[in-house]
Amino acid sequence: MLYRSAAIGFLIILLISGCAETRLQTVDDATLQQQLALLEDGKTTKEAILLKFGIPSSQFEGERILT
Numbered sequence: 001m002l003y004r005s006a007a008i009g010f011l012i013i014l015l016i017s018g019c020a021e022t023r024l025q026t027v028d029d030a031t032l033q034q035q036l037a038l039l040e041d042g043k044t045t046k047e048a049i050l051l052k053f054g055i056p057s058s059q060f061e062g063e064r065i066l067t
Helices: 001-018 030-034 046-053
Strands: 059-061 063-065
Touching: none
Parallel strands: none
Antiparallel strands: 059 063
């Protein structure tokens, strides 16, 4: 009986934690402007952007967003 109650409790916690909200990290304007100052139209390479900002969480292909 103890194992059954523990298993049910574990499943309830697992189901509730699956509904947890994730928050996006926010950046103030000064920090954003400082980071974007790196970008120069026609000069900044894709490699430099990937090194500075990391791999994107999603990408465009045609008119679709791939995640």
